[in-house]
Amino acid sequence: MLLRIDPASSVPIFEQLAASVRAELARGGLRAGERLPGARDVAAALEINIHTVLKAYQSLRDEGLVDLRRGRGAVIAEGAALAPELLEAVRELVGEARRRGVGAGTLVALITEEYTR
Amino acid sequence: MLLRIDPASSVPIFEQLAASVRAELARGGLRAGERLPGARDVAAALEINIHTVLKAYQSLRDEGLVDLRRGRGAVIAEGAALAPELLEAVRELVGEARRRGVGAGTLVALITEEYTR
DNA sequence: AAAGTTGTGCTATTACAAATAGAACAATAG
DNA sequence: CTATTGTTCTATTTGTAATAGCACAACTTT
Numbered sequence: 001m002l003l004r005i006d007p008a009s010s011v012p013i014f015e016q017l018a019a020s021v022r023a024e025l026a027r028g029g030l031r032a033g034e035r036l037p038g039a040r041d042v043a044a045a046l047e048i049n050i051h052t053v054l055k056a057y058q059s060l061r062d063e064g065l066v067d068l069r070r071g072r073g074a075v076i077a078e079g080a081a082l083a084p085e086l087l088e089a090v091r092e093l094v095g096e097a098r099r100r101g102v103g104a105g106t107l108v109a110l111i112t113e114e115y116t117r
Numbered sequence: 118m119l120l121r122i123d124p125a126s127s128v129p130i131f132e133q134l135a136a137s138v139r140a141e142l143a144r145g146g147l148r149a150g151e152r153l154p155g156a157r158d159v160a161a162a163l164e165i166n167i168h169t170v171l172k173a174y175q176s177l178r179d180e181g182l183v184d185l186r187r188g189r190g191a192v193i194a195e196g197a198a199l200a201p202e203l204l205e206a207v208r209e210l211v212g213e214a215r216r217r218g219v220g221a222g223t224l225v226a227l228i229t230e231e232y233t234r
Numbered sequence: 235a236a237a238g239t240t241g242t243g244c245t246a247t248t249a250c251a252a253a254t255a256g257a258a259c260a261a262t263a264g
Numbered sequence: 265c266t267a268t269t270g271t272t273c274t275a276t277t278t279g280t281a282a283t284a285g286c287a288c289a290a291c292t293t294t
Contacts (some may be wrong), residue, residue, distance in 0.1 A: 110203075190270075
């Protein structure tokens with residue numbers, strides 16, 4: 001299954017779903033035009049509510065990563081490919097932070113702080 | 118004021134407070150032994166509840182960034198300095214993401230995704 | 235054209251976290 | 265001793281996540 005969730009995590013389910021799509025996108029496992037599984041299927045497979053899945057899809061749409069159309073489903077948007085270099089940079093940064101004992105919260109705080117400058 | 122918040126943000130206030138301290142720490146504007154403003158003062162200045170401020174301070178304590186003692190207040194912990202290399206890496210990553218039109222949300226999602234692997 | 239699929243929109247409920255409020259308390263500083 | 269400052273407790277309000285069910289609109293398939 002492309003979409004994964006960890007029910008024990010404190011991260012909202014819809015965020016986890018969106019994150020797994022982003023990660024797959026960054027890895028090159030998804031390309032423009034490809035279709036994501038229908039919200040009803042995902043909801044049934046993961047035993048969650050369809051609205052939760054749709055909320056994840058709508059987040060991805062708001063980011064411009066997928067197109068949503070009734071009858072057709074969720075399709076990876078044109079130009080939605082995340083650069084592998086970016087993913088590589090993320091891996092390095094996380095590794096660096098781990099080695100220094102810097103937690104995820106701290107790292108995210110630094111990122112958002114830098115972003116809003 | 119060292120601690121800043123954006124009441125309009127969806128990020129919890131206590132998270133924003135902690136983030137601003139982390140950022141100041143990363144910039145070198147705070148050093149071990151320095152004292153953060155008392156929770157009651159911060160609460161009054163920002164017109165928020167003292168418990169919200171204390172929750173931020175306690176988060177920072179849980180990360181080992183500050184020491185909390187009654188009567189004395191919140192003091193930057195020994196060895197709390199964040200490595201400049203890490204900050205540099207963050208700057209580069211954010212710049213890279215910006216150039217590619219990757220939003221803060223996506224970037225944060227990639228980071229947390231990589232962290233929980 | 236008809237039938238089936240899929241996202242959209244709506245109301246409603248439950249569960250949980252954030253933030254607020256007020257009070258009493260314990261440890262430290264002066 | 266007194267003032268300061270974080271700790272702990274109970275309680276309430278508010279907002280978001282997640283669930284549930286239904287009707288509907290747009291698109292695809294036959």
